[in-house]
Amino acid sequence: MRGSLTIAEIREQPAALSRLLEAERRPLLRLARSLRRRPPPVVFLAARGTSDNAALYGHYLFETLLGIPAGLASPSVVTIYRTVPRLRGALVLGLSQSGRSSDIVRYVEAARSSGARTVAITNDPRSPLAAAAHDTLLLHSGVERSVAATKTYTAQLAVLSLLVASMAEDRRLLDAHDRLPRWVERALDADDAVRPLSLRLSGVRRCLVTSRGYNFATAREAALKLKETAQVAAEALSSADLLHGPIAVVGRRFPVIMIAPPGRTRGHLRRVARRLAAQSARLVLVAPGRGFEGLAHTVIPVPAGIPEILTPHVAIVPLQLLAYHLALARGFDPDRPRGLRKVTRSF
Amino acid sequence: MRGSLTIAEIREQPAALSRLLEAERRPLLRLARSLRRRPPPVVFLAARGTSDNAALYGHYLFETLLGIPAGLASPSVVTIYRTVPRLRGALVLGLSQSGRSSDIVRYVEAARSSGARTVAITNDPRSPLAAAAHDTLLLHSGVERSVAATKTYTAQLAVLSLLVASMAEDRRLLDAHDRLPRWVERALDADDAVRPLSLRLSGVRRCLVTSRGYNFATAREAALKLKETAQVAAEALSSADLLHGPIAVVGRRFPVIMIAPPGRTRGHLRRVARRLAAQSARLVLVAPGRGFEGLAHTVIPVPAGIPEILTPHVAIVPLQLLAYHLALARGFDPDRPRGLRKVTRSF
Numbered sequence: 001m002r003g004s005l006t007i008a009e010i011r012e013q014p015a016a017l018s019r020l021l022e023a024e025r026r027p028l029l030r031l032a033r034s035l036r037r038r039p040p041p042v043v044f045l046a047a048r049g050t051s052d053n054a055a056l057y058g059h060y061l062f063e064t065l066l067g068i069p070a071g072l073a074s075p076s077v078v079t080i081y082r083t084v085p086r087l088r089g090a091l092v093l094g095l096s097q098s099g100r101s102s103d104i105v106r107y108v109e110a111a112r113s114s115g116a117r118t119v120a121i122t123n124d125p126r127s128p129l130a131a132a133a134h135d136t137l138l139l140h141s142g143v144e145r146s147v148a149a150t151k152t153y154t155a156q157l158a159v160l161s162l163l164v165a166s167m168a169e170d171r172r173l174l175d176a177h178d179r180l181p182r183w184v185e186r187a188l189d190a191d192d193a194v195r196p197l198s199l200r201l202s203g204v205r206r207c208l209v210t211s212r213g214y215n216f217a218t219a220r221e222a223a224l225k226l227k228e229t230a231q232v233a234a235e236a237l238s239s240a241d242l243l244h245g246p247i248a249v250v251g252r253r254f255p256v257i258m259i260a261p262p263g264r265t266r267g268h269l270r271r272v273a274r275r276l277a278a279q280s281a282r283l284v285l286v287a288p289g290r291g292f293e294g295l296a297h298t299v300i301p302v303p304a305g306i307p308e309i310l311t312p313h314v315a316i317v318p319l320q321l322l323a324y325h326l327a328l329a330r331g332f333d334p335d336r337p338r339g340l341r342k343v344t345r346s347f
Numbered sequence: 348m349r350g351s352l353t354i355a356e357i358r359e360q361p362a363a364l365s366r367l368l369e370a371e372r373r374p375l376l377r378l379a380r381s382l383r384r385r386p387p388p389v390v391f392l393a394a395r396g397t398s399d400n401a402a403l404y405g406h407y408l409f410e411t412l413l414g415i416p417a418g419l420a421s422p423s424v425v426t427i428y429r430t431v432p433r434l435r436g437a438l439v440l441g442l443s444q445s446g447r448s449s450d451i452v453r454y455v456e457a458a459r460s461s462g463a464r465t466v467a468i469t470n471d472p473r474s475p476l477a478a479a480a481h482d483t484l485l486l487h488s489g490v491e492r493s494v495a496a497t498k499t500y501t502a503q504l505a506v507l508s509l510l511v512a513s514m515a516e517d518r519r520l521l522d523a524h525d526r527l528p529r530w531v532e533r534a535l536d537a538d539d540a541v542r543p544l545s546l547r548l549s550g551v552r553r554c555l556v557t558s559r560g561y562n563f564a565t566a567r568e569a570a571l572k573l574k575e576t577a578q579v580a581a582e583a584l585s586s587a588d589l590l591h592g593p594i595a596v597v598g599r600r601f602p603v604i605m606i607a608p609p610g611r612t613r614g615h616l617r618r619v620a621r622r623l624a625a626q627s628a629r630l631v632l633v634a635p636g637r638g639f640e641g642l643a644h645t646v647i648p649v650p651a652g653i654p655e656i657l658t659p660h661v662a663i664v665p666l667q668l669l670a671y672h673l674a675l676a677r678g679f680d681p682d683r684p685r686g687l688r689k690v691t692r693s694f
Contacts, residue, residue, distance in 0.1 A: 041433070042389050044416060049591025063424040069391060069432040071418020076560050076587065077410040080611050085416040086388070103587065148592070206553040206580040213423050228592040233553040235582040240423065240450065244396025245495070245575035248684035264427050279686050337595035339626050 003324055003334035005146040006229070010320050011188060012142070014181040016151045017313075020140045020158055021177060028159070031119065031135055032166030039068065039167075040091035040117060046073035046107045047095035050149040050221060051121075054156035055095050057217035057312055061164040065309075075103040078110045088115030096120075097144060097152040099127020100343045108132045121159050123152055137163065147340050148229050150320050153221060154184065157313045165309075176307050183314045186303040190318035193300055197284070198325035200298075204255050206233040210242050211259035212268060218259045218286075218312045218319070225323035228337040230330060239265075239272045252280040258296075259315050260287040263308030270295075286315055350671055350681035352493040353576070357667050358535060359489070361528040363498045364660075367487045367505055368524060375506070378466065378482055379513030386415065386514075387438035387464060393420035393454045394442035397496040397568060398468075401503035402442050404564035404659055408511040412656070422450040425457045435462030443467075444491060444499040445690045446474020455479045468506050470499055484510065494687050495576050497667050500568060501531065504660045512656075523654050530661045533650040537665035540647055544631070545672035547645075553580040554602035557589050557619070559612045565633075565659045565666070566606055572670035575684040577677060586612075586619045599627040605643075606662050607634040610655030617642075633662055 043062045045055035055072055062070040073092070077083055079102075094108035099122035109132045112118045120133035123141050130136040139155040158180060165173040207226070211219040219236040226234035237246050239258075250256060256276050260269040273295045276283055285296035288304050300318045302311070327334040390409045392402035402419055409417040420439070424430055426449075441455035446469035456479045459465045467480035470488050477483040486502040505527060512520040554573070558566040566583040573581035584593050586605075597603060603623055607616040620642045623630055632643035635651050647665045649658070674681040 042416070044418070048588055052588065052591075060421060060424065060428075063421065063432045064428040064430045067430055067433050069389065069418070069434055069437065071391070071416070074407060074410065076585075076612075077407065080560055080615065081407075081411040083411045083414055085410045086414050087416055090416065101591075208580075213427055224592050228595040231596050231598065233555075233580055233582065233596055235580065238423075241395055241399065244399075244448075245571050245684070245687065247686045248575040249578050249580055250686070251578065265423075268427065275686070337592070339594045339597070339622070340592065 003328055006148060006150065006324055006334040009144060009146055009151045010317070010324065013151050013154050013317065014185040016141045016155060017158055017184060018181045020155050021180070023140045024138055024159065025162070028137060028162050029166050031137065032163055035091065035167055041089055043068055043070040043091045043093065044073045044087065045070065045093045045095065046075055046104050048101050048104060050153050050224060051095035051097060051156060053217045053221040053224065054153055054160060055093070056220060057157055057214060058093065058160040060214050061160055061309070065164050065168045065170065073107055075107040078107050079103045084110045084114050086114055087111045090116045092116040092118045094118065094120050094129050094133060095156055096129050097123045097139070097149055098343045099124045099129035105129050105132050121156060146335050147337050147342050148225060148334065154313050154316065161309060173307060173309060176310060180310060180313055183303050183306055184317055187314045187317035190300055191321055194318055194321045195325050197298055197300070198322060198329045201255065201326060202329040204232055207255035207257060208242070208246070208250065209234055209236045209257045210239045210272070212239045212265045214309060214312050215259045215261060215265070215315060218315045221316055222257060222319035225320055226326065228340060229323040229332070229334045230326035231332060231338065232326065239269055242272065243275070247275065247279070250276060250279045250281045253282045255284065256281045257284045257286065260285060260292070261302060261306070261308065261311040261315055262288065262304070263311065266291065286318060350675055353495060353497065353671055353681040356491060356493055356498045357664070357671065360498050360501050360664065361532040363488045363502060364505055364531060365528045367502050368527070370487045371485055371506065372509070375484060375509050376513055378484065379510055382438065382514055388436055390415055390417040390438045390440065391420045391434065391458070392417065392440045392442065393422055393451050395448050395451060397500050397571060398442035398444060398503060400564045400568040400571065401500060401507060403567060404504055404561060405440065405507040407561050408507055408656070412511050412515045412517065420454055422454040425454050426450045431457045431461050433461055434458045437463045439463040439465045441465065441467050441476055441480060442503055443476050444470050444486070444496055446471045446476035447690045452476050452479050468503060493682050494684050494689050495572060495681065501660050501663065508656060520654060520656060523657060527657060527660055530650050530653055531664055534661045534664035537647055538668055541665055541668045542672050544645055544647070545669060545676045548602065548673060549676040551579055551602050554604060555589070555593070555597065556581055556583045556604045557586045558606035559586045559615060561656060561659050562606045562608060562612070562662060565662045568663055569604060569666035569670070572667055573673065575687060576670040576679070576681045577673035578679060578685065579673065586616055589619065590622070594622065594626070597623060597626045597628045600629045602631065603628045604631045604633065607632060607639070608649060608653070608655065608658040608662055609635060609651070610658065613638065633665060
C-alpha cells in the first residue's frame with residue numbers, strides 16, 4: 001500500500017524513543033562525563049538533509065544550555081576546497097542516519113586528523129562514520145526503510161538533548177526525557193486534525209514554514225518533508241529572517257505554517273503572526289491555540305506541558321503526518337519520493 | 348518610475364566598489380595586520396537577510412583561505428534565550444547595512460562583553476553597530492534608497508574578501524580586487540540576455556536556486572531578491588543538500604537557477620545539472636556555458652577569467668537584474684517590496 005512504510009515508521013516513534021532511552025543512556029552519560037572533564041571551547045556539527053536539521057537544533061542547545069559557541073560545518077571546505085580548518089580541541093559531531101554520507105565521513109576524518117574530539121551520531125554502529133569518529137552514539141531506531149527520515153530524526157534530537165542535558169548536569173531536563181514517548185504518542189493523535197487539513201491544502205504548490213530558536217529546526221524539517229514527500233515547494237525561514245525580505249512573497253491566502261509552542265519565542269512569534277495576518281496569509285499554527293485568536297486559519301494542537309527544549313521532538317510529528325497525508329491527497333507515494341534513494345552520495 | 352531606485356543602485360555597483368577599494372584599503376590592512384599578530388582561533392559572523400548571505404560567503408573564506416573555523420551566529424541565543432556564549436578570543440563580525448538591526452547590535456555587544464574581538468561591517472559609521480564593536484569597516488556605498496539591498500551586498504562581499512586576503516597575505520588575490528569594478532561593469536551587460544528571459548519566466552511562481560561553496564551565498568542572495576522583489580517563492584539550496592531530499596520537488600519544467608562559475612565546484616555542479624536534466628527541470632545557468640551543453644535551457648553569461656574566490660561579487664549582478672525585470676514583468680514595483688521597510692526590527 002502507498003506510504004505504508006512511512007506511516008509505520010512515523011507511528012513507531014514512541015517505541016523507538018523508548019528503546020533509545022533504555023539502550024543509550026549509559027554511553028551518553030559516560031561521554032558527557034568525559035566531555036565535562038575537558039569542556040570543548042567550541043562545537044561544530046556536520047550533517048546533510050534531515051540530519052542537518054537535527055544539527056541545527058544541537059547548535060542552539062550547546063549555546064543556550066552550556067554557553068559553548070557552536071556552528072554548522074560546511075563539508076565542502078574539506079571535500080571540494082581541500083582545506084582542513086584548525087579544529088584542535090573542538091568537539092565535532094557528525095550526524096548521519098546511515099553513517100554513509102561520504103562528505104560527512106570525510107569531514108569527520110579531517111576534523112579528527114586536525115585534533116578535534118569527534119563523535120558520530122548514527123543508526124549503524126558498523127558504518128564508516130562510526131569508524132571515523134572517536135566515539136559513537138547510536139539511534140536504536142531499527143532499520144529505517146522509507147526514504148524520508150522520520151523516526152531517526154526524532155532519535156537524533158533526543159540523543160542531542162540527552163547529551164547536552166548530561167553535560168549541563170540538568171537533572172530535571174534529563175528526567176523529562178522519560179515522558180517523551182508518551183508526548184509523541186499523544187502528538188500522533190493530531191492525525192484526526194491533519195487528515196482533513198491535507199485535503200484542504202491539496203492544491204497548494206508552495207508555502208513557507210517558520211519558527212524561531214529551538215523549533216527553527218522543526219520548520220526546516222517540516223519543509224524538507226513537504227518537499228520530498230508531497231512535492232510542495234516549502235521553504236523554511238527563521239521568523240526573524242522572514243521579516244528581512246521574504247515576507248514580500250506572502251500575498252492573499254499564501255500558506256504559512258508556524259510552529260509556536262509555549263516558551264520564550266512565543267511573544268515574538270505572535271507579533272510575526274500579526275504581520276502575516278495583515279498580509280492576509282493563510283496561517284496554519286502548530287501550537288496550543290491560545291494567544292493566537294483570530295490570527296490562524298487552522299490550529300494543529302500539540303500536547304501541553306512539555307519543557308520548551310523538548311518541544312521539537314514532539315512538534316515535528318503532526319507535520320510528518322501532514323506531509324504524508326498531503327502526498328497521498330496529491331496522488332504521490334510517500335514511500336518513494338521522486339529521484340531519491342535512501343543513502344545519498346554527494347558526488 | 349517603477350524600480351528606478353533599484354536599477355540605479357544595481358548600475359552604481361562598479362563605481363561603489365571603486366570608492367570602497369579606494370577609501371577602505373588602509374583601515375582594512377591595519378585591521379588585518381592586528382589580527383595576524385593574534386590570529387583568532389574561531390570566527391563567528393552575525394547578520395540577517397542580505398547581510399547574512401554575505402556572512403555565509405565570509406564563513407567559507409575564513410575556513411578555506413585561513414583554516415580558521417567559522418560559523419554563523421544565531422542572535423536569538425542572546426536576544427530570546429538570554430544566554431551569552433563564551434567567545435573569549437574569538438573574532439566576531441557583525442554585518443548590517445544600516446547598522447541598526449537591533450538583534451545584531453545586541454549580539455555584538457554580548458560577544459564583546461564575553462571577551463570577543465568585535466568588528467562591525469556597515470554603511471553607517473554613526474550607527475549603533477559601529478558604536479558597539481571594537482573596529483568598524485565601512486562599505487562606502489552611499490545611501491541605499493531601495494529597500495532591496497544590492498550595492499551594499501557586493502560591497503560587503505568585497506570587504507570580506509579584502510579582509511581575509513589581507514590576513515592571508517595573498518597579494519595576488521588582493522591585486523585582483525582592482526579589476527572587480529570592471530568585471531561587475533561587464534556583468535551588467537547581461538541585461539540584454541536577462542530581459543527576454545524575465546518575460547519567458549513571468550508566469551513562474553516558485554523555483555529553486557542552487558550552487559555550492561563560495562557561490563552558495565550567490566544562490567541565497569538571488570533567491571532573496573526573487574522573493575522580495577518579484578514575489579517568486581524561490582528557495583536556495585546547496586547542491587549537496589538538494590540531493591538529500593528537496594530534488595523530489597523538481598518535476599517537468601520546474602525552474603532551477605544554477606550558479607556555476609569556473610572553479611572547483613564545477614565538476615560537482617555538472618553532475619547535479621545532469622540529475623536535474625534527467626528530471627526534466629528547466630535549468631537556467633549562470634556561467635560560461637561550456638561544459639553544460641544540452642543541460643541548460645538558458646545560459647546567462649558571466650565574464651570569464653575571474654579568480655573563483657571573487658566570482659560571487661560578479662555572478663550576483665545578472666540575478667539582481669533578473670529579479671528586477673521579473674518584478675516589472677509581473678507588474679510589481681521593485682522599489683517597494685510588499686510589507687517591507689528599509690530597516691527591519693526583529694521585535
